[in-house]
Amino acid sequence: MIGIGRRGLLGGTTALLAAPAILHAQPAGAVKIGVVAVQTGPQAALGNQLKEGFALGLKHLDGKLGGLTAETVLIDDELKPDVAVTKVRAALERDKVDFIVGVVFSNILQAIMRPVTESGTFLISTNAGPSTFAGRGCNPFFFTTSYNNDQVHSVMGQAAQDNGYRRVFVMVPNYQAGRDAVAGFKSKFRGEVVDEVYVPLTQLDFSAELAKIAAARPDAIFTFMPGGLGVNLVRQYRQAGLAGIPFLSTFTVDEATLPAQGDAALGFYSAASWAPNMDNPQNTRFVNDYVAAHNAVPATYAAQAYDAAMLLDSAIRRVNGNLAGKDALRAAIRAADFRSVRGPFAFGVNHYPVQDFWLLKVGRRADGKLETQTDRKVFTNAVDPWAAECRMR
Structure with a gap:
């Protein structure tokens, strides 16, 4: 996605999720999951969502995966690749986890990929989906339940194209994921990019950029501003009186940021599967x-x-709880024989999902809370652009 606590085990920063678990000797008929979710700093809100989503899946499965009692170890990667590697190695070697699940940021996934997969352990990413592992770097021990990072940004490029926008102002943070976002948007948008602005990841005041937008008078803006950047940009955009210019974004207005953005985000657009x-x-x-x-x-x-919890449940059930047969287990995961919250779900040859993508719009629920809501489907059964380069078959 974006590219780049509790205390207990694994160096003092891991703990059990809210699911039945006993971290002593692993009993027969149990499966142990290492859940990688950032719990330190401002991005912990994203890690908490990941952690709680997996925990709810286990709760709905009565604390079991495929009939085996599920034990979970929470690994706080601290958004530091070297820390993530150390803790994940401990989970593999000391705690003998059977699967590694989670990861919000792609730089963390890139750091832990090799130690996890070289140990013969399946790694299920629930958010990070870099192109490096979708094409020639695809791996038989890696699956993701999210998407290839490029795809979400391309949804907005296609939406801008479909809406007939001819002139779009682009603004993103100045790091690799920001540049990737621009590339994804441009892969589908055929109109004029009137300006392409890159801001520091630490930027909080967007007044100069907003003045540029007002002067350029574009048909729309496209922006990727995760976390606190998105909170400030959305508030200031509304305060500057620019809401008449359609706000197309990725990872800028979503359920992790909407509580802080409030009504300023109403009517703004996002994209997701x-x-x-x-x-x-x-x-x-x-x-x-x-x-x-x-x-x-x-x-x-x-x-x-x-x-991801439902996927693992279906796979372990399909192999009758036998986790030792890696080929059979891989085939069972690839089958994806579960009911997804997003509707139809299937894996492509590179173990990335083949799925629909939607244009979303921020609206208000009946209980007054804000959420992103489906506006229209943009892509149907979309295969990520790198899949053809994957040599797994």
């Missing part, structure tokens, strides 16, 4: 129970982690 208002039984149960437990609307971080 899932939204809280999707009308299917699995999603209705997931969202209602998450809101009841946390008094907050779940974001994609939670939804994709919930799906």
Whole structure:
């Protein structure tokens, strides 16, 4: 996605999730999951969503995966690749976890990929989906329940194209994920980019950039501003009186940032493969129970982690609890025989999902809470652009 606490085990920064678990000798008939979710600093809100989404999945499965009692170890990566590697190695070597699940940021995934997969352990990413592992770098021990990072940004490029916008102002943070976002947007948008502005990741005041937008008078803006950057930009954009210019964004207005953005985000657009208002039984149960437990609307971080729990349950059940046969277990994961909160779900040859993508718009729920809601479907059964380079078959 974006590219780049409790205390207990694994160097003092891991703990059990809210699911039945005993971290002593692993009993027969149990499966142990290492859950990587940042719990330190301002991005902990995203890690908490991931953690709680997976925990809710386990709760709905009565604390079991495929009939095996589920034990979970929470690994706080601290958004530091070297720290993540040390803690994940401990989970693999000392705690003997059977799977590694989670990861919000792509730089953390890139750091832990090799130690996890070289140990013969399956790694299920529930958010980070860099292109480096979608094409030639695809791996038989790696799956993701999210998407390839490029795809979400391309949704907005296609939406801008479909809406007939001819002139778009682009603004992103000045780091690799920001540049990737621009590339993804431009892969579908054929109009004029009137300006391409890169701001520091630490920027809080956007007054100079907003003045540029007002002067350029574009048909729309496209922005990728995660976390606190997005909170400030949305508030200042509304205060500057620019809301008449359509606000197209990725990872800027979502359920993790909306509580802080408030009404300033109403009517602004985002893109995703899932939204809280999707009308299917699995999603209705997931969202209602998450809101009841946390008094907050779940974001994609939670939804994709919930799906990971359901995916593992289906795979372990398919192999009758035999975790030793890696080829059979891989085939069982690839089958994806579960009900996803987003509706249809299947893996492509590179173990990235083949799925629909939606244009979303911030609206208000019946209970007064803000959420992103489906506006229209942009891509159907989309295959990520790197899949053809993957040599797994």
